[in-house]
Amino acid sequence: MKKISLLGTAVAAVFSVLGGNAEALEESSAAKPSEKILVAYYSYSGNTEEVAEAIHEQVGGDIFEIKAAGTYPEEYQAMTQQAKEEIQNGFRPELTTSVADMSQYDIVFLGSPNWWGTITPQVSSFLAKYDLRGKTVIPFITHGGGGEQNTVADIKAQCADCRVIENAWAGYGNRTSGLADWLKGLGF
Numbered sequence: 001m002k003k004i005s006l007l008g009t010a011v012a013a014v015f016s017v018l019g020g021n022a023e024a025l026e027e028s029s030a031a032k033p034s035e036k037i038l039v040a041y042y043s044y045s046g047n048t049e050e051v052a053e054a055i056h057e058q059v060g061g062d063i064f065e066i067k068a069a070g071t072y073p074e075e076y077q078a079m080t081q082q083a084k085e086e087i088q089n090g091f092r093p094e095l096t097t098s099v100a101d102m103s104q105y106d107i108v109f110l111g112s113p114n115w116w117g118t119i120t121p122q123v124s125s126f127l128a129k130y131d132l133r134g135k136t137v138i139p140f141i142t143h144g145g146g147g148e149q150n151t152v153a154d155i156k157a158q159c160a161d162c163r164v165i166e167n168a169w170a171g172y173g174n175r176t177s178g179l180a181d182w183l184k185g186l187g188f
């Protein structure tokens with residue numbers, strides 16, 4: 001690991017001497033071969049789970065479902081209303097699943113549905129609970145037509161000192177076409 005990062009620094013230094021944009025070079029690749037990966041996600045109705053499984057299948061590492069205490073009404077309108085109030089109130093539900101040893105991971109893929117333009121309270125609880133400082137966080141978002149909206153910016157805001165990759169996946173529903181190219185573009 002040390003060797004690889006030293007090599008990375010050397011490459012960046014040479015690149016910079018040659019007049020290139022070393023930061024852009026580093027930003028273009030999220031993955032290094034020796035790094036340990038966690039794919040963490042919250043999914044209410046299954047779309048984000050499907051995308052998480054597809055990512056996990058392609059990048060390996062461990063997969064983790066974020067689950068939390070509390071329930072939502074079955075009726076859709078009431079469910080979305082409760083979710084809206086939770087988001088407006090900054091509600092952070094207690095998590096009922098836990099990652100055994102977060103310190104072992106270098107890269108955390110973090111999946112959330114878009115709820116009212118942002119990440120879900122359960123994903124916010126995850127960000128509040130775990131120390132992701134120094135890790136690369138790669139958001140993947142599923143939505144119902146609104147796209148990424150504030151989701152990635154809010155992950156960034158709630159994850160101090162992590163390296164959040166802004167080139168996030170933002171796919172409609174459970175769409176996975178294009179996922180392999182997106183991962184390839186990130187260096188996986």
Ligand SMILES: Cc1cc2nc3c(=O)[nH]c(=O)nc-3n(C[C@H](O)[C@H](O)[C@H](O)COP(=O)(O)O)c2cc1C
Pocket residue numbers: 042043044045046047048049079080081083084113114115116117118142143144145146147172173174
């Ligand atoms: C409470 C709630 C709020 C939502 N708000 C948005 C939204 O603001 N923009 C959007 O594009 N989709 C919105 N959606 C649709 C979901 O983002 C979309 O269906 C997502 O793929 C669901 O993921 P899941 O099946 O993993 O729970 C919302 C869905 C719910 C349940």
